[in-house]
């Protein structure tokens with residue numbers, strides 16, 4: 001590449017980026033311009049569930065691109081029908097709206113809940129959401145999120161999203177009133193630092209929703225599509241949501257998201273919801289291919305096995321280096337560091353050939369490809385241990 005294309009000043013500055021550029025990806029690995037390999041345990045924030053450039057995604061894209069990329073959301077297309085059929089057959093939900101990003105799916109979920117409130121609950125519109133929640137970056141979803149500081153970021157906020165505390169049922173009860181229409185949460189808060197909703201809490205929420213005639217909305221954009229070891233995280237709680245959103249892993253790296261609802265609250269009518277690229281055949285075909293891969297015999301068992309391996313390995317490292325808690329499920333795990341060294345560890349790990357994410361300054365998050373091999377998990381744990389020993393040793397020396 002010539003130097004002309006190294007000037008990044010034409011891009012809006014939205015985040016700090018490290019001085020490395022990746023030019024190729026294959027499976028669990030990314031390669032930089034010098035050809036150096038990095039074991040990728042971010043995978044685009046749990047997006048590349050099958051790793052980089054998986055054959056089935058490449059094939060589905062090529063096949064569909066040469067057949068029909070898009071007609072118009074005004075017409076039916078076969079890939080969208082096929083994906084909606086597959087999603088409803090393998091979940092507790094009955095109808096699907098396909099869209100492009102997680103935030104867009106969540107916006108749809110709120111519209112659906114408000115419409116249901118108009119029809120069945122005297123115009124109730126409030127959706128109780130949670131501290132530290134993350135639901136996306138549109139104005140309304142920033143208001144639904146509980147990220148510290150986001151309430152004053154781009155004022156004014158969108159009203160109607162009172163905040164409760166995760167795993168504190170009383171904090172939810174205290175917010176329920178005549179305007180309440182739904183409760184919305186991530187089964188495991190991803191961006192918030194991998195904070196799982198407890199079994200008792202999730203079941204308590206389901207009971208509260210039934211008692212007060214509220215909708216339970218699960219944002220499974222990060223936890224869905226096999227990430228936690230079952231196709232959807234709600235399965236592990238023995239409850240069913242009324243509304244669920246999917247994104248991230250659904251397209252295996254290709255932008256597609258989905259809003260799903262049970263029949264009783266699937267109340268959109270023509271004109272209520274749409275989008276230029278909603279349900280386009282190109283990405284719907286990819287979604288079907290990805291879902292079929294996740295449903296193949298043995299696939300989810302491997303997620304559980306590799307998740308257990310990673311959990312065990314992280315626990316051993318935490319024990320040996322006197323770090324904190326390991327939490328999460330399947331291949332969405334976090335390690336508590338006990339000190340604000342997350343960004344420093346992420347930097348050092350990258351220089352050591354391992355890509356990690358620190359959702360909070362004091363914790364690391366692990367989101368390997370769901371088809372990771374035993375050996376890849378072992379290699380990553382070795383690189384992580386080396387990196388942590390190095391960083392912690394440097395800290396100890398600095399303190400002397």
Ligand SMILES: *Cc1c(COP(=O)(O)O)cnc(C)c1O
Nearest residue numbers: 101102103134135136190221222
């Ligand atoms: C990533 C994420 C979103 C937002 O998805 P986008 O595709 O970035 O809009 C929403 N909710 C959760 C739980 C997420 O992890």
